[in-house]
Amino acid sequence: MSDILYLIIYGFVVTALVGFLASWFERKITARLQYRVGPPLLQPVYDIVKLLGKETLVPFGVSKATFLSAPLLGLASVALVSTLLWVNTLNPGKTFIGDLVVVLYLLTIPSMSMMIGGFASRNPLASLGASREMKLILSYELPFLLAVFVPVIKGGFSIKLGELLSFQAQNGVFGGGASGVLAFVVAILCVQAKIGFVPFDVAEAETEISGGLLIEYSGSSLAIFKVMKNMLLCTLPLFLIVIFFGGLRFDGINALYSLLKYIGILFLIIVIKNTNPRVRIDHAVRFFWGPVMVLAILAVVLAFKGL
């Protein structure tokens, strides 16, 4: 029963609220950087409410069940992985649902659900966008995995999130060492691609393939994808904090540190987004398999040396 409460409170309510705030923060900063005023605080919520009020369009000849259930699958997986991360962060002693490998696999499902939705749209632009999303996953997956296993190497070969956290509580955070810094740089670039932000927004590329894999989505179904993407803005930084910066704590002064960690990572993501143009998909593949991969290997080698 408490599991269900965890899901509703942490998985949906907290994650979505933080996600909406993060989305507003991102849009506001972007606007300020472009000398615009920017949206009001509740704008992400208004967007969702507006979309829920619109009718849902389904293209001719499309399987309605597949088309409309793809967003649900994505939302559910993000909710599950958020619940997992929150509960493990707040109670490191409790081994809840899964470990690091489970988190890595669950984090692929949102992209996968968007691809299935795009494929189901029966639209060549959506298919093109979805195929780019898949190629993007292939390009960032290898460096991302290497970066994520740097904490495992340094933390005594445990893949339990709780043990990684308590190791950091005793011996200092993984992001403190040379290998940790490198791995974090690699991981944040990959997270940028996972969220689908510029410069890695090739799958949606509004100005080129008009929304790509989301092109046929409208109304409630689009609203769910938007909620999912906002929630990812909470979940993915949280994941980085857990494995590189010792998780979140809310007692006394630690609450401030936790807030700073989150805002810091979010800010980095926003800066990368606003200072880069969109890359082409083959450039993205070369970028991740080339320089980023070298950095990731270097991080792993340093971790083996104990740095």
Next chain:
Amino acid sequence: MLGELFKVDNFSAFVGTFAAFFTVLIAVYSFGFMRGQKGLARYYLYIALTLISSLGAIFANNLVVFVVFWGFLGFLLYLLIEFGNKERTSATARKSLIIVGGTDAFMLLGVALIWLINGSFQMDELAITLDNKFAILAYLLLAIGAFAKAGAMPFHTWIPDMAEDAPTPVTAFLPASLDKLLGIYFLGRISLDIFQMNDAMNMFLMGVGSFTIVAAVMMALVQHDLKRLLGYHAVSQVGYMVLGIGTGNPLGIAGGIFHMLNHAIYKSCLFLSGGAVEKKAGTTDLEKLGGLVKVMPITFITFLIGSLAISGVPPFNGFASKWMIYQGIIELGKNGGGWWIVWLMAAMFGSALTLASFMKLVHAIFLGQPSNERAIAGNKKQEVGITMLFPAVLLAVFCIIFGVFAYAVPLTMFIFPSLNEGVAFDGVWNSGIATTLILLAIVLGAIIYFLGRMAKTRRTESFVGGEFLEKNADMRLSGVEFYNTIQDVGILKFIYRLAGKKLFDIYEVGGKIASGFTATLRFLHNGVLPTYLVWCLLGMLAIFYVVFK
């Protein structure tokens, strides 16, 4: 006497049970798929004989008896492939027979070496340490037999060819389920019981496994034919099993054997669903399919479940066994050394590549736009008959049960009793709670849907920048070209070109070497009199030189 030749233990009983289970399913499926073909009596006879030989090999306790039954299987494989009606079927059947039969000869040599070392053929009496050259050679020779049967690299090349040219039920029967069970069963037997593994040999197994995973899935990524693509995955997945057994710790070995079972389930499910598509659409060329989701909804669901399971998406069964193998690999890290990260990356990245190629398949067959060349017009529902649907649906249900209740059902009932050692997990995966929560989350998401105006959906034309799809027949992505970008990156381009020339095919290369020899001999015997006279003269000179020097 019989007690010496055959022996039943937990491991062989479990593999034997599933061999029989798959045979029954394939026989049921064949009623629908093979209907109207010639020589069906012979077909079912061969299927039955295959089961008998497999059971003989599985329960054999004497290595000679084992090799005899194992040899029969290679021959039956040849006979079953001949039921295909493609152009290259005979050539493929011959290729399979030569690779599988040829490696049987290696095994025979390995068995002879074991006799030389120990003077015994009794499998349960052997415990050979790998400390001398003969023992190592004997292990390698036997392992080659297991690799060829299961399809690990470099003895894999018969599987993709056969997947394309043999009848689909035969492919689902042998390389996808029975041959995997047998090959990995035998690899497990020699690695766990007959020989005492050492670190170097484990390293060798893990190297072969990792290489097989990545190389085969990279080939799968660029295939244009449904069955050939699935064939490459039948190779790639063997890598996980070999890798798991090669870790040498109980967790990894249990994972490898569990993966063998899971693979047999989801790969048969995929082949059977693919066969249903082939039966209805008349082709397996990905260019000529597309948009079948409304025509064959049940087949779509079974295929999708199989795809998610093979890609290791939680909570399906493929994830459970991969997760165990990963833990086995990470366990190695505790003993020092850095190779484990290479094996781990190969296995985990292989999983992403698998997802990629199955996304392509799902798009090219069921989703996306239909091809103009598709044999079935329109969107009217037309599924295959119940005998073809039922096995695929049953296997899809197994994919879910063996994933969600991984600990309670397959692991406790079949896998753990097969191993002599206890297994303790390093990580955490409560598939039961996770599945409950994900279902609940889907329900909660659906509530958000109904907050909106979900009940009233409207059908529209799709938007392609103002163009009309009906008027532009060429505005279609089949999915075949999805990964061309990957194919053109750096060194991969070069490797793919060499693979295209079949330079990595042991059969083709072996064939070239053999024909090199015959070409030399043919040059000597060209039937021209002056040439023969020259040879005579040269021979005479040589003799004179030797005699009178």
